Amino acid sequence: MTSNSPDWSALRKDFPILDQAVNGQPLIYFDNAATSQKPRQVIEALVRYYEHDNANVHRGIHELSNRATGAYEAARERVARFLNARHPQEILFTRGTTEGINLVANTWGLAHLKPGDTILLSELEHHSNLVPWQMVAQRTGARLAFIPITGDEGTLDFSRLDETLARGVKLLAITHISNSMAVVNPIADLCARARKHGVVSVIDAAQSAGHLPLDTQAIGCDFLAFSSHKICGPTGLGVLYGRRELLEELPPYQGGGEMISKVEYFHTLYNVPPHRFEAGTPHIAGAVGLHAAMDYLEAIGRDRIFAHDQELVGYAVERLRQFAGIRIFGPRQGRAGLVSFVLPNAHALDVATMVDQRGVALRAGHHCNQPLMTKLGVPATLRASFYFYNTKEEVDRFIEILDRVRKLFA
Structure with a gap:
């Protein structure tokens, strides 16, 4: 974090919904491309x-x-x-x-x-x-x-x-x-x-x-x-x-x-x-x-938000590439703050259901991009999408959970 960066952990506390457990596990909300959470100031x-x-x-x-x-x-x-x-x-x-x-x-x-x-x-x-x-x-x-x-x-x-x-x-x-x-x-x-x-x-x-x-x-x-x-x-x-x-x-x-x-x-x-x-x-x-x-x-600055998005998604993509056989979609450079991917031998909907049982909110499906998915030759992808209240620690925990889930399909 640079001296000009906001205190992301302090900003996260503005979002009461993030302070909860889902299925007995701390919520990891990685579905921000579908909808964002709301800060206390808006509520x-x-x-x-x-x-x-x-x-x-x-x-x-x-x-x-x-x-x-x-x-x-x-x-x-x-x-x-x-x-x-x-x-x-x-x-x-x-x-x-x-x-x-x-x-x-x-x-x-x-x-x-x-x-x-x-x-x-x-x-x-x-x-x-x-x-x-x-x-x-x-x-x-x-x-x-x-x-x-x-x-x-x-x-x-x-x-x-x-x-x-x-x-x-x-x-x-x-x-x-x-x-x-x-x-x-x-x-x-x-x-x-x-x-x-x-x-x-x-x-x-x-x-x-x-x-x-x-x-x-x-x-x-x-x-x-x-x-x-x-x-x-x-x-x-x-x-x-x-x-x-x-x-x-x-x-x-x-x-x-x-x-x-x-x-x-x-x-x-x-x-x-x-x-x-x-x-x-x-x-x-x-x-x-x-x-x-x-x-x-x-007050935060959307340029700072985008820089945070890119840092987080870059880290997530780097971790995801460690999985053998994974297919990751999107540009290698200049990517916005989301990543879509498919795991070998596993349907996206099954994976999303299993990670949800461990507290992770992902999106799975065609993402209202059916013609694009058809062209890519996939019925559905998993999508993790980030915002400024997400953290590298959440990415690490998500990767650990995903690793356990993918091994069930090996």
Whole structure:
């Protein structure tokens, strides 16, 4: 630990859920790519809101409504700073990354795509950044194309990207960090190349928002989506950043209260962004909790968090390579804080069940990457994913447990 590093052990104490036994063993939580745990500061912010400020927003003149509205819009401003957006109006609250991408697909996609147009994805995409585009392609006559991976390392082959972008591509939708391969894509460069060809860019930042600084102006993306629950915030809330000029021209995603300016029996005048895209009562408490989570992460520093992730995953990969016959996926250099692997003669689900009996929370399955798993020739992988509250001591204990389990399948 350098003099500039946070006291990781002290930060770990902010997470009450980690101080427990599972199946009689101390909990080792290595499923952070699925969801992160919540610090006491976020939990207390939620309790404080519900105990003192709970009311509906934008719809009342009484004090509680004013306080709730102020807290909700303050959260929007906090997100704008977190992403270095130009305006808070570029920040939409959604239910999560999935809804954010679906919103873009069903507004921009349906309005702009036509037969013969190409939607360019990568072979790394989570189903949330694949299935919505399949559905839009079926409705518009557009086609899908994919940037290929380069084997078990999972890095993408960009050698023909500019040539591809010049051939009828209208939209590039790509993940920042792969949730199964730990690849970190060069999104600023990709967005610049897309922009050069007049291609709209959509970034899936579900795995990066809580681990890396995100500057939407420097990245140059048109849209970017992530989920609160993966960055120490509450579940059921997400963020969609959209470039203001694009949001202003988009039709609504859903109809209802708040997204309107004036309603008549046969006609409705829609509200301006971001409210045009937030029909109904929003997840107000979730926004309050997300505000607290962002304050918490910014105090630590996401650059420091990513450095900690890389140190921990590097150590874990080094230990895993000691197992004969193991197949490890992802890049050898520059890996994000997760590792997917398969053990010889053992199904991932069986291994995950057995390590859970010893207190270790792993993810096993296709990780919403079924086409990728098919291409790699595996039905499922085990995935250990780390965050700043995880430790090398936990990695050592996990390796000891995994070693005992794998010998049962030898």
